[in-house]
Amino acid sequence: MDEGGSRIRRRVSLPKRNRPSLGCIFSAPTAAELEPGDEGKEEEEMVAENRRRKTAGVLPVEVQPLLLSDSPECLVLGGGDTNPDLLRRMPTDREVGDQHNDSEVDMFGDCDSFTENFIAQVDDLEQKSMQLPEHKKHATDFATENLCSESIKNKLSITTTGNLTELQTDKHTENQSGHEGVTSEPGADLLYDVPSSQAIYFENLQNSSNDLGDHSMKERDWKSSSHNTVNEELPHNCIEQPQQNDESSSKVRTSSDMNRRKSIKDHLKSAMTGNAKAQTPIFSRSKQLKDTLLSEEINIAKKTIESSSNDLGPFYSLPSKVRDLYAQFKGIEKLYEWQHTCLTLNSVQERKNLIYSLPTSGGKTLVAEILMLQELLCCQKDVLMILPYVAIVQEKISGLSSFGIELGFFVEEYAGSKGRFPPTKRREKKSLYIATIEKGHSLVNSLIETGRIGSLGLVVVDELHMIGEGSRGATLEMTLAKILYTSKTTQIIGMSATLNNVEDLQKFLQAEYYTSQFRPVELKEYLKINDTIYEVDSKAENGMTFSRLLNYKYSDTLKKMDPDHLVALVTEVIPNYSCLVFCPSKKNCENVAEMICKFLSKEYLKHKEKEKCEVIKNLKNIGNGNLCPVLKRTIPFGVAYHHSGLTSDERKLLEEAYSTGVLCLFTCTSTLAAGVNLPARRVILRAPYVAKEFLKRNQYKQMIGRAGRAGIDTIGESILILQEKDKQQVLELITKPLENCYSHLVQEFTKGIQTLFLSLIGLKIATNLDDIYHFMNGTFFGVQQKILLKEKSLWEITVESLRYLTEKGLLQKDTIYKSEEEVQYNFHITKLGRASFKGTIDLAYCDILYRDLKKGLEGLVLESLLHLIYLTTPYDLVSQCNPDWMIYFRQFSQLSPAEQNVAAILGVSESFIGKKASGQAIRKKVDKDIVNRLYLSFVLYTLLKETNIWTVSEKFNMPRGYIQNLLTGAASFSSCVLHFCEELEEFWVYRALLVELTKKLTYCVKAELIPLMEVTGVLEGRAKQLYSAGYKSLMHLANANPEVLVRTIDHLSRRQAKRIVSSAKMLLHEKAEALQEEVEELLRLPSDFPGAVASSTDKA
Incomplete structure (x- = not known):
């Protein structure tokens, strides 16, 4: 990662430099490097250098790096181990002749002196290398490397892929050449204008070549080195056969020298000719990059x-x-x-x-x-x-x-x-x-x-x-x-x-x-029995070792109020660090929060006092002036409870305050462990129970996993408080392995295997008995069938489930006789079955839902939303409902005539509710589920009318969190009913009605706030703040400045402001894209258009 990242940074941060000429790419040898007797050639080379400068002046702005036409053979120059012996095979005379035919004029004939000089030096060094004893060959390789680095300033590896020429600089080689005393011009960076993708590709290719070269130098086995090189870089038809040291091979090598010299020269000239002819537009490469x-x-x-x-x-x-x-x-x-x-x-x-x-x-x-x-x-x-x-x-x-x-x-x-x-x-x-x-x-x-x-x-x-x-x-x-x-x-x-x-x-x-067992912060586990704390130690005989005694002065009153020493444990951490206290129940969370605050000193009130006042103020705003009395007493101390009894707005606001350090202690239920990430320095488990059930190993690991905040804490601590009677169970809890994970596909009958079979047939994934059985064998249940099935086989369960779905009217069976002995059962889905699986309706309720919707068509009351709300009230919440009959009667008596007509259609009379409220005996039987469902419908109906969850909570004497969950469930179920009705023509009337109702249930706010609440993370309280600040639409929010939002909106962090703006932009882009799709679809010529068919026929 770091290596790749550094490459990109290097490419982006390069300063603007002048493009080097050919003269600085192919520089002449210095005087120190000339062999004896070569001084006379120096003047000739200077003349050639001037010719090259003149030639370079007519090239386009973008000089292509030695493009060797489309020939499969190519020349590799540079690299950490450049050696004449590793050059690729040169073209034959016939091939060279073909190349000359492509060029009408020899534009670079004056460069012959340069190429001849370069090849002469390569040959000279090669001859010297062959004459040196074996033990001096290593030094010769370095001499060759020096020559290459001086002749070719930036050491280019050149490869041709189709029509794309890619090149790359080897930084390591440049540094190495610098250490050996080779002088280079500082302005010549040939790769400055090369696309980064090509640079990275070439750097990888060059590194691969260098590695092979290092291996060759160590082993001194030319044959092996050549073999590795061609495998990495060369096509098979370019491989040069390994040369032997016998006399015959020397003759072959000598005879090929002239051809090779000629080939190199012709390649260079051909490449430069192609570059000169290329029509390359002149533009800013830095801008393009x-x-x-x-x-x-x-x-x-x-x-x-x-x-x-x-x-x-x-x-x-x-x-x-x-x-x-x-x-x-x-x-x-x-x-x-x-x-x-x-x-x-x-x-x-x-x-x-x-x-x-x-x-x-x-x-x-x-x-x-x-x-x-x-x-x-x-x-x-x-x-x-x-x-x-x-x-x-x-x-x-x-x-x-x-x-x-x-x-x-x-x-x-x-x-x-x-x-x-x-x-x-x-x-x-x-x-x-x-x-x-x-x-x-x-x-x-x-x-x-x-x-x-x-x-x-x-x-x-x-x-x-x-x-x-x-x-x-x-x-x-x-x-x-x-x-x-x-x-x-x-x-x-x-x-x-x-x-x-x-x-x-x-x-x-x-x-x-x-x-992996990695944790960014070390976690230490402790157990507390009475006033003694033990550290969990798997190496110890009983799984724990003594750690310390609690040193906290308790009064008699405090001992009675806090027998588990929670105050002592939390005050060791707060307010400078955060702490979570997991409690068995929601009520226990609230009681523990209040108890702790009673015994905290007044000093805790001063810690971030202003910020805590802002939290209380915002809680009042989202509750329309209402505030939970428990939170009102605990927040000044930096303490709050966290469980499902909170509304979504309250929970989000408290979580933000905890994350920013305004609140330092949460008393919470186990749901927080599996929810949003709210880590703490210390996690305390009030008891080894969740409700009345003993803690599971998985739950325990999730809870204590919240201890330790990466980047903030250096250590995390968990303390499990237990009584002496639970000691043995707890020791087993902390030492036993995690619980196994088992499939519930068959146990959850109507929500499991039956729903699966219905969708398999509806989607035509598997439509006959054999295919369905084959599919089941590939499920998680199929893997565990030997463990989970004791009485029946998987085949028997498959047959029974399909029979049940057929009897319920969701499937139809066709029998196909393939032969006298072989019978195949094919299934296809009915309209009711398709509606059920498309609406993801629990199969236990699909026939009831169908009857309710059918009955609703006989006398659908549209003067109010009550009837529609009743039809979308979730069935699975009805069994949990215990109406307060006095409240029920009071609400019933306030209904308008149209609303009372809804109750009459459903079969619930005012006299029945009155008798239940007064405790009188009732002879007439009434469906209990319908009565309870209507009561929940009253709650939702009142909430939609008033949009204030606190007012509704007081009217029906229900926890505001329960009402919030009821509203969320109703919105989700309304969406399911909508998809159910879309598959059944007889329910066409419900489609348009349910779209609007689903929207109302989802947001449950005034109409003007809905566009803002469509943005993820914006709930009612925040939407009101934004609307009051002038951000009244999605476009306003998408174009908002996060810094301005932070200054304008109370208790909005910079991180939250950026997320809200990003979410708004994303939603706006999605809507714009959907509209573009619609426009293009409208303007697109239909594939079955008669004129198009005729046209295609004419062309044929």
Whole structure:
């Protein structure tokens, strides 16, 4: 990397210099170098030199470097081991004659003296070398090297590839010549105007030649040296046969000397004639270099990848600009050693699938990003990156949009309700799709359906271990299995910090494996029992050794309030360093935060007091004057809680404050460990439990992996607090291996194997029983079937699943009798089945959704949004709903007649709700799911009307975080219902209605703020600030100055401002590109146009 980077810096930073004449390229020998008896020739050579200067004056501005026509034979001049014996075979007399026929006039006849002088010196040295004893040959080689460096000032290696002549300077050789006393003109840099791609190519070729020369000098075996050289640089028809030392070979050599002298002379003259005739336009090469540097470097990187060369170019096959952007945007100037090793693996160079595993904070993502940029820029293919959570998707979108703007590719978000299916097919630029697991699956389905899966060059999966976690793991497995089955050119890269049974994953993904235990910051693990702290030590007999006793004066009151000594542990770190305290539950997070603040001294209030006041002020702004009372008490001390009960705006604001050091302590749940990157100097685990379940090894490793911030901390610490009763379990926890990862494809029945079969048949990947069974054998489940299947075989499960889908009306079966004994069962998808898989509807709810939509057509109430909202309220949240009947009755009584009509259509009466609220017995049966779903619809309906989550939270006595999650789920499900309806003609009326509703649910703000909230990273609170500051549209934001934004918008860091502007520019470019696509499509002549057909017939 560094070597390639230095080459580019050297090329860019060269000062403007005058182009050297031929005289300074081919300089005459100095007096000291003339052989005895040669003094008489000096005058003749001076005359020849003047002729050469005169000739050089008529050449064009760009003198081509000795282009030897299109002949396969070429002359190699220079290099660290230039030797007459290594010259390539010269053309025959007949070939030379052919070359003369191409030139009408001998324009460079006066240069004969120069060529003769040069060849004479070469021959003279060669003769001397042959006469020297064996032990003096080494010195002769250096003499030859000196002669070449003086005759050819900048030592050019010249090679012809088609019509392209490339050349390169060997800096090492120039320095070596300088040490030997060779004087050179300071202004002569022949490579100044040479494209960087050619310079890099020639430097690599020259280094290869030098290495071969060094080997030759050491071994003194001319035959071996010649053989190595021609293998590296020469075509087979150019190989000169090794010469023997016997008498016959000497005669052959003597007889060929004249022909060789003549050939060299004729080659030089022919090349200069071609240069003189070339019609080269006169223009500024420095300007051209600046304009084309990036594209040339991409081209040379593309050639490098295609040729599977070990030379990775300037920056791992990428332009040096990429390295500069990483330094500018992320402060990364040098890669870790393991990252370099991973990027240079043969499996990576050969585009094989790869799984790599390192501890948390080891820098895994950077490797994936470099590989993605290689695919986008060099291979010109689209890339899909799959991440586990929406928040991480949005963070990655913000981080990579700047790269997309600078390097010319699109970054598209596929999360929640965002994402277009099928994705827009770009004319020139490629796309980086960043998606959640569910959206990534839908994206792959759409690419397969449209026959564009081959355009996907690379798929990167973060947190690969999630393939073994429930229904989301099953969805991830389906996605990867389809890619493996349908595209042999798509590379898959998986990464994780917690993998154990890697062999199964390797077999499934057909992948190589790389692992390292590298951490940029050392991590020390501790256990705390009572007031004693032990260090985890695998070498110790019981797995731990005594470290220290807590030295903190506790009052009786404090002991009762803080039996786990949390105050003592956090005050050792804060406020100068950051700390995370993981708690078993959300309520525990809030209680611990308040308890710690009660016992902190007043000195903590003064630390960054002004900045903390700004945080509180901004929290009030995004809550329309409302602020959580717990946060109001804890933030002045630099402490806050972090869990799913926060709104998206609150969570983002608190995370920004923590990252900048305004907040120094988070009390959080385990979800933070797998979410956005918020490292700390010390991580404390309040108890070895997550909710009521004992901690798993994978969870433990993820939590403690947050300890230690690269570039900030020199050490990271984790402390697990435990009771004596849990000691044995904890010792097993810290010593046992990571949990194995198992497929959930069959366990998640309706979200797993049945959904897979439906999509396989719908996409026509596999449509008969044998093909489907074959596909299943290639899945992760197929790899583990011997472990997972105890009672039934894979064949039996396949048959049962297909039967279930057929009975449910999602598939139809055709029986084909191939012979009397052989029967084949073919399947095709029904309209309902296609709608289900296109809408990614859980098959447990697809028939219910169809009935609800069908019933809705009988009396769809459009006077308000309530009826539509009910139809898009997620089914899976209904079971978790426990209505407050008094609130339900109060809200019901406030409905307008049209809204009450919706409830009546659904079969929910006001008398029923009133009886439930008063506790009376109810004889009439009412569907509980419909009642609960309508209650959730009331919450969403109220939220859309008021757009204030705090007000709605108070009205329904629900946590604001729960309401936020309900809103996000409804927006996502609304998008799914929209795709479901698009496949069924009878639901045409819903299509236009659901597009607008999905948009309202996604943003849930006033209409004027929606354009700003389309930008990744801009939530409601920030959108209000921007709108108030005059940034009222996407164009305003895309053209904003980040420095002005920092001064105008409260609590906006420079880094965040740059990311917002980059995201806005990216979105604006995407929209502009889509409009251009539309215009071109409208103006394009249809392929089936009658006139076009007639025209083509006439031509034929």
